Amino acid sequence: MPVNGDSVRRARGRPIEDNVLEAAWLYYVEEKNQSEIADELAVSRATVVNYLQQAREQGHIELRVNPLAFERHQLSQSLRAKFGLASALVVPGPNASLASVALAAGRYFPDVLDPGDVVGVSWGETLELMAQQMIPRTIADLTVVQMLGSMHCPYIFTSESCSTNVALKLSGKVVNLYAPAALSTAEAAETLRSEPVIQEHFALLATMRKAVFAIGTMGTASHIVKSGIATPEDVEWYAAHGAVGVLCGRFIDGRGRHVKGPLDERMIGVTPERLADLDVGFLVAAGEARVAGVFGAMTAGYVTHIVTDEPTAQTLLETVG
Template sequence: MRAVDDPVRRVRSRPVEDSVLEAAWLYYVEEWNQSQIAERLQVSRATVVNYLQQARELGHVELRVDPVTFNRQRLSREMRDRFGLASALVVPGPSYSLASVALAAARYCPDLIEPGDVVGISWGETIYEMAERMLPRAIADLTVVQMVGSMPSPYIFTSESCSTNVALKLSGRVVNLYAPAALASAEAAALLRQEPLIRQHFALLDRMQKAIFAVGSMDADSHVVKSGIATPDDVAVYAERGAVGVLCGRFVDGDGRHVVGPVDERMIGITPEKLSGLAAGILVASGENRVRAMRGAMVAGYATHLVTDEPTAQALLQLND
């Protein structure tokens, strides 16, 4: 007996990868809606949503933010004019949103990186989330370098995970810093800095053309305290000396100047002035408690490109110089 040709059975027996590709093509190229695709593939609308998500995660489809369009936004223009930035991507919306800023940076930052670049990566929740949300893209001869030493941290976003994830997403070579962010004594840190492997690492950082970094707060539950780099007493000393936030593990004042204090001689990592003069310093940050440190990073010239959200941009523009 001849088998009956069942189109529904044919659709359901095809490889999932084929369905993912067809759903992506119909949605993004031919502009079908999700209900039409579900009917075509004989699956639920929820399955179509899952297919489209898979297509993005696998790199079959890449959504890019057009910086030219967003730079025409009023807040973006004002931020660029006020702080002398090459670009300011301001995520629209009434609320502070680290997740939205990280997603915008994930779509935007790879466009600023070119083949052969040496790119420094800092650490923190925002940078980690950005790396997690990046879509796979191969950038030839890319080197990604960890800028801050490692630390025993209660967070998933360690220094080495941030740099490693960016390198994995962009098919680059990762060079992690095999040293603690802060040692027990200044003497131990001084000895470690003389190790050939550590000296080679900092020689590579001297060659970096671009950097992606965030800024941290100085709250009692801030990352710099929770990760063990500084104690609350240390933070109080830095605050008395004019510090308003943390940049690459170092304390900075409202003009971005490095505030030296009790932790610095024990630290392994770059100092803020190393971010000066780069082809691109990309600051990715959100939050009212980070505004003064963000201003400092821009005023000092460390940041040439900014990714933030609307409330943070408004707060920055309202700060008195």
């Protein structure tokens, strides 16, 4: 495609960053199409696509979710009415994936935060995906606090990575919990809880008014088993005593009540009760296996905001507690 000499001279010898910024401006502000931008910058259309991707990744362009628009979705309205939620963002379409839900959460979650917030972050694949999809944004004086101890984990997502990655994307301070999620004995856990650094951590957690969390599944292949927090026998015990899901490493029943058992005395982390009456309880969850736990968490009042997909929302509305 022919280009004029001035465009060629302008494109050559310029820093790539200049082209990235100009391409973003032309596309998002002046609303030119990619072919027009390619002509103007004297580059290929594929290069323009790459420039626009770089602009998003570097935070020059922020694609934000408008929850008010999505809350016009009938399923969103019904979820908010049934569970008394402040917000329900339902990713449209019958085949939305967990990755799609995490993407929506990553775009929406920063909007519920304010300068000076102390926000708790739980653990899991969903939250790691959410953090990866967040566009970098600066929220002044933000403190991100790990809510569950660490674990020997075969996954790339760990408690500390979830909290750290959220803090990095939002230019916040991260306060990680320097303790295992589960110790070998209740006595060891009690001793660790008395350590000043752990007491200081929980004193900070006592001030948090916002938190983001997911719901874990029950089963021998679940993350709570694979991470080493619980054994298959532990899961069977809790299931036999009414547990239907996992919240911040703890087992909850179909009404969101904490099912206490032999594992609890060995754990270091918040209990589900700490999530009650928060200003923002931001739940990211999707999938049939999580429905019972999600229903319980919302019934218990831990959730003010949810990001989910159409099939999960529909099943939640059909569920009777």
